[in-house]
Amino acid sequence: MVEVRPMQLECGTVIGVVVDLPQTRLLSINTARGYITCGALDVQVVDRVHPERDVIAARIFKVRTLEDLLAGRVESSTRKAQELGIVAGITGAEALARMM
16 A cells, blocks of 8 residues: 655645555655655665665654654665755654755
8 A cells, every 4th residue: 555645844835755664564654845755765785776866865863654654763874865964863843844
């Protein structure tokens, strides 16, 4: 199943995406500039494989819902995200606000 849901945050409207796969759930919350995602996607690989894209992304572990993603703490982020202050330890909601 795939769920795409607009979400209203203090910083504006974002789009939450949930993809249920066998034994796995992929989560992301997206802005026009970047996204936060669950631990299934290694954002550091994005930097290594496509450095020219300047992707703004952050990864958060141990989440099962979009609400968990907002409340969870960033574990890693891309180089471009770090330039915006999206660093390990801030919440997903804080990361999204810096992407807006």
